[in-house]
Amino acid sequence: MSMYRFAKLIFKRWQHWFVVLLLISESPLLMAADDGLNHSLTPRLGERVTAYVSSIVSPDGSGLPNGSGSVTEGKLVYNAKCAACHGVDGKMQSNQIVGGIGSLASERPVVTVGSYWPYATTLFDYIARAMPYGQAKTLSANEVYATTAYVLFLNGIVSEQTRFDATTLLTVDMPNQDGFVELNEIDSNAESGVGKQ
Numbered sequence: 001m002s003m004y005r006f007a008k009l010i011f012k013r014w015q016h017w018f019v020v021l022l023l024i025s026e027s028p029l030l031m032a033a034d035d036g037l038n039h040s041l042t043p044r045l046g047e048r049v050t051a052y053v054s055s056i057v058s059p060d061g062s063g064l065p066n067g068s069g070s071v072t073e074g075k076l077v078y079n080a081k082c083a084a085c086h087g088v089d090g091k092m093q094s095n096q097i098v099g100g101i102g103s104l105a106s107e108r109p110v111v112t113v114g115s116y117w118p119y120a121t122t123l124f125d126y127i128a129r130a131m132p133y134g135q136a137k138t139l140s141a142n143e144v145y146a147t148t149a150y151v152l153f154l155n156g157i158v159s160e161q162t163r164f165d166a167t168t169l170l171t172v173d174m175p176n177q178d179g180f181v182e183l184n185e186i187d188s189n190a191e192s193g194v195g196k197q
C-alpha cells in the first residue's frame, strides 16, 4: 500500500472525529472558557451596538432599520472592511461570496450569496449581525445597506445605480429564491406518504 493510500485510509477512518473535534472547539462554552479573551457581547472595536442589531430582519423585511446605502458607497466600505477576507471581487477561495449562480445542482456546487441565498433581506441581517468577521456589529445601518448592495452588484444581481433602503431591498429577485422547500411542504409530503419507505 502506498503512503498516499495509507494516509487516505487513516483519514477516512478518522474524519468524523476531526469534525467532532472541530465542533467542540467552536462551541461557545469552550470559547468562553479557554482563551482569556474578553468575549463580551458588546464590540471591542468600533461604535456601540446600535438598536437595529437587536431586531431580527425577516425575509418580509420586517425589522429593517431606517437609512440607505448605494452600490457606489458599498464599494468603498467593502474594499476597506470586507475585501481582505472575501477578495476584491468576492471570489477569494474558501470565503467566496460571489459567483457560482446555477451551479448548485452540478457536481461542483459553488455556494455563494448569488447562488444560494434566497432573500436580500436576510443577507442584510447576516451582514449586520455577523460581519466583518471578528468585528461584528460595528457597521452602521447605512453601511450594511451599502455593502448588501455591493455584494449583490458583484454577483450581477443588481445594477451599479442601485440604492437600498427598507423598501427597495424588498424588490430584489434572488436567483435561488425558489430553490428552497417550505417546511409545511415537507410535512404534507410526509403525511401523504411521499418520502416514506
Ligand code: HEC
Binding pocket: 077, 078, 081, 082, 083, 084, 085, 086, 095, 096, 097, 111, 112, 113, 116, 123, 126, 127, 131, 132, 133, 134, 139, 147, 148, 151
Ligand atoms: C476577517 C475576515 C472577514 C471579514 C473582514 C469579513 N468577512 Fe464575511 N465572512 C468571513 C468568514 C470566515 C465567513 C464564514 C462565516 C461562517 O460560516 O460562520 C464569512 C461569511 C460571510 C457571508 C456569508 C457567506 C455565505 O454564503 O454564507 C457574507 C455575505 C459576508 N461574509 C459578507 C461580508 C461583508 C459584507 C463584509 C464586510 C462588511 C465581510 N464579510 C467581512 C470572514 C470575513
